[in-house]
Ligand SMILES: Nc1ncnc2c1ncn2[C@@H]1O[C@H](COP(=O)(O)OP(=O)(O)OP(=O)(O)O)[C@@H](O)[C@H]1O
């Protein structure tokens with residue numbers, strides 16, 4: 001049995017479908033992320049799961065029970081929104097215990113559960129504090145404790161980290177994952193931040209225009225994206241159109257404008273002459289040697305590595321190179337970084353591509 005099962009969910013606003021046939025299942029204890037660009041229907045989906053919006057069609061099941069017709073307060077879901085709101089006139093402990101108090105849980109049980117929830121989010125001893133005196137990350141933890149204190153079947157989170165700065169977001173991401181595991185709660189997490197979704201989730205579902213276009217473990221979606229959209233939405237990728245020229249073991253060789261690329265594919269399902277699209281990720285590109293030739297058109301400094309955009313006959317491929325730690329700031333971008341291969345704008349370089357990804361054309 002799944003903690004959450006959704007079947008054929010639809011919602012239109014003024015005749016425009018915002019959610020168009022969403023089905024998904026989430027096993028108990030899983031961290032499931034729903035990601036996709038702005039406006040693709042993530043929040044609308046979440047609101048229907050929470051019981052805050054009535055679907056036009058489809059069913060929502062929690063722990064095997066159909067809750068589609070139940071209002072939010074009669075569902076065992078809690079929601080944490082982006083613009084989380086703590087009650088300003090209550091202490092941290094009162095905020096966390098609010099839902100328990102409303103459902104008639106009294107002390108000492110309530111106090112104990114509030115303490116446990118605060119300990120879970122590493123805010124033991126903060127109960128008497130005023131929410132206004134907390135940092136952004138601490139407020140986020142209080143909101144999480146408040147949502148976890150009554151042990152929901154599914155915790156729904158809508159971009160809860162969007163308002164935090166990068167450092168705090170990275171830290172809270174790891175904390176969310178830890179709290180999710182420690183509490184063994186099913187999380188359904190909505191975000192347009194692919195990176196954070198990939199690092200936290202057991203399963204990621206990519207949405208586009210109200211539909212789920214690809215779902216699976218992050219590694220699978222990244223290495224074997226089903227569509228061009230997913231390939232470029234999850235991480236960096238250059239897309240090239242080409243033609244299959246021959247089979248090479250389990251791979252196919254694809255002729256593209258940049259040159260021939262070997263793509264790992266279920267070769268049997270492609271014939272010589274097929275028109276295909278391949279995606280090339282920066283980490284698959286090596287500098288020096290290899291069969292492609294191009295001109296460096298841009299170099300971006302990224303900290304411990306540098307990234308060069310290389311024009312290969314009209315297509316830009318991105319290649320990364322770790323900084324030579326021995327290089328001085330003066331020679332760092334102008335020298336060859338100790339590899340003997342130039343890395344300068346205007347320079348001609350050769351590139352190798354270890355592995356291109358064959359992606360389907362969008363079925364739309
Ligand atoms: N109450 C509403 N009335 C009319 N249209 C709405 C309403 N709520 C959402 N929409 C529309 O439905 C579509 C999906 O909106 P939704 O808020 O679900 O997107 P989202 O994926 O959460 O985007 P974001 O990442 O920007 O939060 C959008 O086109 C939006 O304008």
Ligand SMILES: [Mg+2]
Nearest residue numbers: 042043044158
């Ligand atoms: Mg939204």
